Amino acid sequence: MFRRDIYDASGGYRPVFKYSQDLDLWCRMSHHTKFYIMEDVLYKRYFAVKGSVSGVPRKSIEQQLLAEFSRYCHLNRINKNIDPYEVDPNFALLSFERNDKINYEFFRFAILSLCRSDMVAFDEYKEALSSSLKGIYYRFVLSIASLFPGTLINYFIKKVKNA
Structure with missing residues (x-):
């Protein structure tokens, strides 16, 4: 759960991250607020369910690559104070090395x-x-x-x- 003003301040979901939008959003929201861990289990995650992202190799590959790109953008924001995707999306995607x-x-x-x-x-x-x-x-x-x-x-x- 998160507050709407934090979501808006971080720019919301970015469509290019398709199957890794949550990771990208949470990384960007971390620059606007502190996170806390709740003891309550709010949902149970299932892995490799037929038809799900983790259950379809093509989607899983795309998710893993986009998650890695999201972490790359996050580390750049931390270390260099810039998000390469926001500066030049095309160049950022082309210059990214997994x-x-x-x-x-x-x-x-x-x-x-x-x-x-x-x-x-x-x-x-x-x-x-x-x-x-x-x-x-x-x-x-x-x-x-x-x-x-x-x-x-x-x-x-x-x-x-x-x-």
């Missing part, structure tokens, strides 16, 4: 999809890795894994579970 953690997450989801024989999800996560050098390495490994699933899946399952 970190290795998100590449690893896409890699991990791809391996888990392969283990479940969900080739549609596997291909979507594999495709999401194509825009960075580390991602290209992960794509290469995934290509090999898809050719020899029996041998490599056990190895990757151990790696993913231990990470």
Whole structure:
């Protein structure tokens, strides 16, 4: 819950953040107010429900990338006192480089999809890795894994579970 004046002062929801609008809004509201944690549980979160954002790989990928971009904007507001998206939205989106953690997450989801024989999800996560050098390495490994699933899946399952 939040007050309407804080919502208005932070600029409200920004449509470009689509599946990560809440994170973006809360990050921007943190510059206008203090947050407090309530002890009461107000809702229960479900993960990977069919048709939900977390349950559809394409939406999940977009959500994770936009969440990372939102954190990038937030850190810039804290450290440099500017929001790159507000200065120049097109340049901010083009110059944003995702970190290795998100590449690893896409890699991990791809391996888990392969283990479940969900080739549609596997291909979507594999495709999401194509825009960075580390991602290209992960794509290469995934290509090999898809050719020899029996041998490599056990190895990757151990790696993913231990990470």
